[in-house]
């Protein structure tokens with residue numbers, strides 16, 4: 001697939017089939033992730049792959065309660081509250097796999113490094129016919145000690161990018177983009 005096609009065609013997928021994602025496919029995605037640019041080539045990332053659906057259900061439920069209890073007032077807070085309050089809402093959309101990218105070293109750019117790795121992973125998944133979605137709803141809980149315990153993450157790790165992966169049940173419509181705010185100097 002052409003790079004332009006992957007960049008413009010990738011969508012956040014929120015409906016998945018039950019089809020499992022095998023280890024080889026996940027390793028290919030992680031291989032793409034680790035080719036991301038990263039500050040001083042520190043490669044400060046680790047990848048935690050969760051395919052246990054019971055565990056994902058439990059993390060979802062705890063993350064929802066955590067978000068409801070700690071969520072700051074934002075422009076979307078009311079909408080988020082309704083969604084998070086719905087017992088039927090599972091934040092991972094029952095995707096067959098979660099790949100959590102954690103920052104495992106210290107430094108001023110570890111979050112940027114992991115986010116770039118996440119974008120590589122999502123574009124590569126799309127080119128391989130898979131859907132992905134970054135689950136920000138999980139991030140804050142996965143940085144608490146309870147959240148880290150649930151996935152067996154060391155205390156010092158920072159959970160940056162929880163990315164769900166699976167086969168899309170339906171192709172999401174394109175999400176419109178605003179005109180970019182571009183300033184030219186010279």
Ligand SMILES: Cc1cc2nc3c(=O)[nH]c(=O)nc-3n(C[C@H](O)[C@H](O)[C@H](O)COP(=O)(O)O)c2cc1C
Pocket residue numbers: 010011012013014133134135136137138172175
């Ligand atoms: C940091 C980040 C956090 C996100 N968190 C969520 C989330 O918790 N749940 C969700 O359904 N989508 C989440 N998304 C997906 C965005 O809503 C989506 O990327 C955006 O609406 C644009 O749509 P597109 O990815 O299809 O272009 C997140 C995306 C990013 C980059």
